[in-house]
Amino acid sequence: MEPVSGAGPDFPFDHSKLLELAATRMPFGKYKGRKLVDLPEHYVVWFAGQGFPPGKLGDMLRTVYEIKVNGLEYLFDNI
Numbered sequence: 001m002e003p004v005s006g007a008g009p010d011f012p013f014d015h016s017k018l019l020e021l022a023a024t025r026m027p028f029g030k031y032k033g034r035k036l037v038d039l040p041e042h043y044v045v046w047f048a049g050q051g052f053p054p055g056k057l058g059d060m061l062r063t064v065y066e067i068k069v070n071g072l073e074y075l076f077d078n079i
Helices: 016-021 041-050 055-069
Strands: none
Touching: 016 055, 041 055
């Protein structure tokens, strides 16, 4: 059986980034203080349409968007 694409020694996974994403809170707006992974999907989709903020926060929100639209929220169940 072939390894899953994106996993294994050729594609190392940095768990610290997932942990950081799980712990980061929204720094402004209506949902200030809420963990990024707990933001409502409609809010993250709105950002996707309007444009994500620049820098690390934008990168993290973009990742949360991908997680939510692909139904991968379970990744954070045990974190």
